[in-house]
Amino acid sequence: MNTxxxxxxxxxxRCPDQDRASPARHSVIIxxxxxxxxxxxxxxxxxRIPVVLLDDADRIGEGSRGICYAKRTLEILDRLGVGNLCLEKGVTWKVGKVFQGNDLLYAFDLLPEDGHKMPAFINLQQYYLEHALVERAAALPNLEIRWCNKVVDLKHRNDGATLTVETPEGTYKFDTDWVVAADGARSPLRGMLGLAFQGEAFEDRFLIADVKMKGNFPPERWFWFDPPFHEGHSALLHKQPDDVWRIDLQLGRDANVKAEQAPERVIPRLRQMLGHDNFSLEWVSxxxxxxxxxxxxxxxxxVFVGDAAHQVSPFGARGANxxxxxxxxxxxxxxxxLKGEAPxxxxxxxxLERSAxxxxxxxxxxxxxxxxxxxxAQxxxxxDATLALARHASFAKRxxxxxxxxxxxxxxxxxxxxDADSWSGSARLGAPLPDAPLHDQNGRPIWLLDAIGGEETILHVPNGTxxxxxxRVLVIGSDLFDNQGFFAQRFDASPGSTYLVRPDQHLAARWRHGTPSLLESASRRLRGFEGGHA
Known part of the structure; x- marks a missing residue:
């Protein structure tokens, strides 16, 4: 059912490539x-890399699908120009509660400290995120989206690939230096290359429903083991924008997929959970x-990305993130x-990194x-023993x-x-930088991640030299000012501390006293030159 x-x-x-006598060539096709x-x-x-993005459909918005976006994902979306739109529309939350039956086992806070631009999580229907991204893409001069362009063949070349694309007006071909396969869990491109997934499939079935209603539930993640309204199974509740609530109900391995989506089966389950019938179904699967x-x-x-490369269960919101x-x-x-700045x-x-x-x-x-x-049974x-123990022992809650x-x-x-020296704080080598509120040279507030953007950056704490x-070098106390001390605390900063930040805002290297040769060598390693040398 999909209302x-x-x-x-x-x-x-129609695009100009369809009228060419010989195939066009592009730098990147996604x-x-x-x-x-x-x-x-x-x-x-x-x-500043020209991109052509192909999609076999001409629409977005068929069901809410993914809804939970984590702090790091929001920081990435902010750098891409849609962070504020997501915050304005999304439901912000950071508290989760876990119940057994009617009893609260424990609650957790995913971001108990201040001094971060982005919240721990927001809930936002996927179609709203996709729409914001499409609008952003349309504003960029070197990005073209071609709707109703279905890739039906892919041929490897030594210097790239040749794609055959089917459209409502027939097929055409073009060559490309690189292909990024973001075509989802069923990935036709994966099939064209004869590639198979490795891992396991789970047999349990889950009902997922978006319910429109006026609810008194707070904007928190609520999870039940064996609730009275759905005995012997689990349930999950999330709030979304527009008075829509996401409900997940475990059904078991033997549930009939078609029958369980029928309104005459879904509505009584939801009525039992909610205690009323003042709701309407937005989407059921x-x-x-x-x-x-x-x-x-x-x-x-x-190159494969997203669900085309890997799949996980929805528990923990790990798919889209x-x-x-x-x-x-x-x-x-x-x-x-592509710019010739790296091998x-x-x-x-x-x-290596994304496989791990x-x-x-x-x-x-x-x-x-x-x-x-x-x-x-084991x-x-x-x-069950863990849940019983968690009622009385704090260690079991973990x-x-x-x-x-x-x-x-x-x-x-x-x-x-x-990372030879010992460092305290929350900044960790190889991890995304923790954000921090700072001020610029004019005294205006600025967030650390906004100041860094998407460039390789050196952060330096002066020591008189x-x-x-x-x-690109940003000096704390000259270019940026840590008036509240968040940077010093999170980066364990002392005079002379120097940090090399990757263009994706992960911490690549840090030194108590970095020398020019150390910085140059680390920068070249970051860009893929073996041993820091060309």
């Missing part, structure tokens, strides 16, 4: 105009899921390779699923797994330099 059909529709337009493909395209375009991925994300000049972080990792690397081998670091991130997400997702939907006994929520990955690759030289 909300089409929110935004875009027309097909296939799939979902959130991950759009983020990749916008990021590349902002880095039944799903199963997989925890699996491609063995490699990079195949020649074809990890996919957007794929885009964040890939775009700057592909941009500097092509740099793209292999995307494969996928493994981390799959591990968390699998453990969450095993706890929520035990597959054996797993069920462990789950063992209750209702879906470990999405966190950004910390990269551990040869690009990182040794000349600041280091580099492509």
């Amino acid at each position: 909300r059909k089409i929110l935004y529709q875009y027309g097909y337009h 296939v799939g105009a979902g959130p991950v493909g759009l983020c990749t395209a916008i990021d590349l375009a902002q880095r 039944v799903y199963t899921f997989q925890c699996r991925r491609l063995e490699r994300f990079v195949h020649g000049r074809v 990890s996919g957007i972080q794929d885009a964040d990792n890939l775009a700057w690397k592909l941009a500097i390779v 092509e081998s740099l793209i292999e670091s995307y494969n 991130a996928a493994d981390e997400n799959i591990g968390h997702s699998t453990r969450s699923t095993d706890f929520i939907a035990p597959r054996s 797993e069920l006994r462990f789950r 063992m209750v797994n209702s879906g470990r929520l999405s966190m950004p990955s910390t990269y551990d690759t040869p690009l990182s330099t040794p 000349q600041p280091p030289k580099g492509s």
Whole structure:
């Protein structure tokens, strides 16, 4: 059942490539105009790389689908120009509560400290995010979206690929230096290359419903084990914009997918949960899921991102968040390779870093699923014993797994330099920078991540000597002012401390006293030159 059909529709337009006698050539073709493909395209375009984005549909808005976007994802979306729109429309939350039956087992706060521009999470229907991204893409001069352009064939070339594209007016071909496959879990491009996922599928079925109603529930994540309104199973409740509420109900392995979506089955379940019938159904689906991925994300000049590269269960909101972080990792690397500022081998670091991130997400997702939907008598006994113990013992609450929520990955690759000195604070080598409120030279408030943007940057705390030289240096106390002390605390900053930040805002290296040679060597490693030398 899908009562909300089409929110935004875009027309097909004939493009000049269709009238050429010989195939055109493009730098980057992205296939799939979902959130991950759009983020990749916008990021590349902002880095002055011309991009063509293809999608086989002409619309967005068929069901809310993904709704939970984590702090790091919001920081990326902010850099791409849609952060404020998401905050204005989305429902901000940071508190989660876990119940067994009617009893509250525990509550948690995902961002208890101040001094961050972005909240821990927002809930926002995917169609609103996609619309904001499409509008942003349309404002960029070197980004073209071609709707109703379906890739029907892909041929590898030594220097790229040749794509055959089907449109309402027939097929055409073009060549491209790079292909980014963001075409979703069923990825036709993955099939064209004969690539298969590795991992496991889960048999439990879950009902997902978007319900429009006036509710008294707070903007929090509520999860139930064995609630009285749905005995023997789990349930989840989230608030979305427009008085829409997301409800997930575990159905078990033997549920009939078609029958469970019928209103005569759905409405009584929801009435029992909500205690009233003053609601309407926006969207209903039944799903199963997989925890699996491609063995490699990079195949020649074809790079897979998002669901085309990896799949996880929805528990913990790891799907869209990890996919957007794929885009964040890939775009700057592909941009500097295309500009001739880095060797092509740099793209292999995307494969290494995001494969490790996928493994981390799959591990968390699998453990969450095993706890929520035990597959054996032994797993069920462990789950029930943990829940019983959590009522009385604080340590057991940490063992209750209702879906470990999405966190950004910390990269551990040869690009990182040794972190020989001991550092306190929340900044970690290989992780995204913690944000901090600062002031600029004119006394105006500015956030650290806004000041850095998407460029490789050196942050330096002065110690009476000349600041280091580099492509971009920001000096704390000269360019930026830490009036509230958040930067000093989070970065364990002392006079002479120097930090090298990657274009995706991850901390690449840091020194108590960085020398020009150390900085240059680390910068070259960051850009993929072996050992810091060309």
